[in-house]
Amino acid sequence: MNEIILEIKHLKKYYGKTVGVEDISLKLNKGDIYGFIGPNGAGKSTTIRCIIGLINITNGDIFFNGKKIDKDDTSIKEKIGYLPSEINLYEDLTIKELFDYHALFYKKDLSKRRKELSKLLKIDESKRIDDLSLGNLKKVGIVLSLMHEPELLILDEPTSGLDPIMQSVFHNILLEEQKKGTTILYSSHVLSEVSSLCNKIGFIKNGIIIKEDTIENINKNDYNYLTISSSDIEKIKKELNLTIKEENNNTAKFISDIEINTLLKILSKYNIEKLLIENISLEDLFEEYYK
Amino acid sequence: MIKREFKVNYKSFIIWTLVLIIMFLVVFLIYPFIITDDTVKNLDEMMKVFPPELLKAFNMDISSINSAYGWLKTEGFMFVLLIVGFYSSILGNNVLLKEESDKTIEYLISLPIKRNKILTNKIIVSITYIVLMVLAIGIFNYIALLFSGDFNQKQYILLSITPILIAFPMFSLNLFISSFLHKTKKTIGISLGLVFFFYLLSVLSELSSKIEFIKYFSIYTLSDTRNVITNININPINILISIGISIFFIILTYVNYNKKELL
Numbered sequence: 001m002n003e004i005i006l007e008i009k010h011l012k013k014y015y016g017k018t019v020g021v022e023d024i025s026l027k028l029n030k031g032d033i034y035g036f037i038g039p040n041g042a043g044k045s046t047t048i049r050c051i052i053g054l055i056n057i058t059n060g061d062i063f064f065n066g067k068k069i070d071k072d073d074t075s076i077k078e079k080i081g082y083l084p085s086e087i088n089l090y091e092d093l094t095i096k097e098l099f100d101y102h103a104l105f106y107k108k109d110l111s112k113r114r115k116e117l118s119k120l121l122k123i124d125e126s127k128r129i130d131d132l133s134l135g136n137l138k139k140v141g142i143v144l145s146l147m148h149e150p151e152l153l154i155l156d157e158p159t160s161g162l163d164p165i166m167q168s169v170f171h172n173i174l175l176e177e178q179k180k181g182t183t184i185l186y187s188s189h190v191l192s193e194v195s196s197l198c199n200k201i202g203f204i205k206n207g208i209i210i211k212e213d214t215i216e217n218i219n220k221n222d223y224n225y226l227t228i229s230s231s232d233i234e235k236i237k238k239e240l241n242l243t244i245k246e247e248n249n250n251t252a253k254f255i256s257d258i259e260i261n262t263l264l265k266i267l268s269k270y271n272i273e274k275l276l277i278e279n280i281s282l283e284d285l286f287e288e289y290y291k
Numbered sequence: 292m293i294k295r296e297f298k299v300n301y302k303s304f305i306i307w308t309l310v311l312i313i314m315f316l317v318v319f320l321i322y323p324f325i326i327t328d329d330t331v332k333n334l335d336e337m338m339k340v341f342p343p344e345l346l347k348a349f350n351m352d353i354s355s356i357n358s359a360y361g362w363l364k365t366e367g368f369m370f371v372l373l374i375v376g377f378y379s380s381i382l383g384n385n386v387l388l389k390e391e392s393d394k395t396i397e398y399l400i401s402l403p404i405k406r407n408k409i410l411t412n413k414i415i416v417s418i419t420y421i422v423l424m425v426l427a428i429g430i431f432n433y434i435a436l437l438f439s440g441d442f443n444q445k446q447y448i449l450l451s452i453t454p455i456l457i458a459f460p461m462f463s464l465n466l467f468i469s470s471f472l473h474k475t476k477k478t479i480g481i482s483l484g485l486v487f488f489f490y491l492l493s494v495l496s497e498l499s500s501k502i503e504f505i506k507y508f509s510i511y512t513l514s515d516t517r518n519v520i521t522n523i524n525i526n527p528i529n530i531l532i533s534i535g536i537s538i539f540f541i542i543l544t545y546v547n548y549n550k551k552e553l554l
Contacts, residue, residue: 015552052397052400052401053400054396054397054400054552054553054554055552055553055554056550056552071406072405072406072407072549074403074404074405075403077401077402077403077404078403080401082401084397084398084401086394087398088393088394088395088397088398089395089398090295090395091393092299101292101295102402104292105292105402105403105404106403144398
């Protein structure tokens with residue numbers, strides 16, 4: 001049985017009357033890289049901020065290793081690494097001073113991993129934080145999130161600002177981490193990196209996970225555009241219970257994740273005038289969900 | 292973390308302390324030259340023109356400004372009280388809020404440290420700097436007074452402690468207010484406004500017995516320099532109220548900060 005590292009149960013977060021997150025439930029098993037996909041304002045960062053303890057949860061629970069996360073539980077925080085989308089660090093410090101300061105909060109020696117990461121990401125520790133470009137700041141953030149060898153790594157738009165070479169280095173670091181058993185929550189809207197890195201994907205829209213699946217299933221092309229013309233279209237719509245992309249008289253275009261044989265079995269009960277099945281790529285799927 | 296807090300707040304401590312020390316240095320250097328027999332006579336004449344209530348408000352009815360120590364006991368300590376008040380207020384408003392305003396709170400909160408510990412470290416550093424400021428000014432003036440002539444040592448030592456009675460409550464009140472805010476932009480107005488407001492209440496309460504009651508609404512009443520000058524003691528009730536107000540607002544800050552949304 002897979003060991004669940006992070007579990008979110010019916011997370012709800014309201015800012016006054018404004019919805020931040022409506023209802024998020026997800027599970028990350030040990031070694032998962034979970035792609036948390038959604039457009040700006042969908043609730044990705046709000047969910048992450050609830051996990052980190054920056055903001056209070058309106059309803060629901062978050063568990064780490066089966067233990068309910070309390071925002072002040074330092075034993076849990078020791079095992080979590082966090083890279084925010086917008087990094088703000090102490091500008092009066094050099095990178096070396098910041099890394100030294102960071103290490104003070106952990107009960108173990110972080111020097112070895114710090115050296116490895118600094119070397120991989122080509123970081124000059126003598127530079128001051130306020131002199132760094134966005135990309136270099138991101139690299140410092142990556143080291144800070146990883147140097148204590150966390151069990152759970154939370155990354156919010158981690159590659160924004162990184163050049164393609166560094167993105168590739170970073171992805172390799174993440175795959176190495178995954179091999180070691182690190183669980184990663186990877187929030188992004190760059191679909192190419194999500195599809196190449198993650199083994200699970202959750203689509204979030206208006207604070208709700210509207211679709212969750214393994215990348216294996218998505219790549220198997222179980223996702224199709226399904227156009228059906230039938231006099232029984234209302235009954236078919238009811239039975240299939242799929243997202244409808246377009247509708248016109250007796251014709252409906254669905255986004256389907258039903259396996260073809262199963263689908264044909266269902267449809268054989270009805271009078272079908274026209275049937276068209278087209279593949280959907282991850283990009284198309286994203287566009288469909290967020291139209 | 293506490294070491295970093297000391298480093299971060301070091302500059303403003305030095306600047307505010309130097310402002311007061313330079314001001315007093317200038318006064319102590321020029322006072323012997325401006326105080327001659329003629330000026331003392333003129334000053335005494337001038338004081339007779341002022342209404343007694345006004346003189347009372349600035350302790351000028353019980354102390355003459357015709358010596359450096361006399362000036363220190365009246366106008367001098369008014370500046371000390373105001374500037375220590377400003378410093379404490381600004382520190383109270385900024386010490387926590389700066390992390391949010393600079394958005395470094397996101398990094399800090401992700402570290403394995405409790406919110407209470409963050410707050411405690413910041414309070415310890417702030418209180419240390421407030422005490423150091425009062426001490427630095429007290430010691431500087433003490434040395435300057437040794438060169439300037441006679442002064443009542445006990446009276447002076449007690450007087451130099453009085454700013455702490457207003458500084459801690461001002462700090463804790465502002466700290467509490469800051470626990471509701473997210474940006475430091477507007478806090479300078481709140482800090483300075485509160486100091487002026489409380490100081491004004493304290494001065495106005497001396498002007499007429501009819502409005503004397505308003506002194507109970509001012510933190511500045513706790514300094515009670517008038518009692519220190521005349522009776523050479525600090526009213527223990529003022530010490531207790533000062534500690535009480537400080538603890539009250541600090542406890543409320545802990546409660547509020549633990550619930551705060553760090554946006």
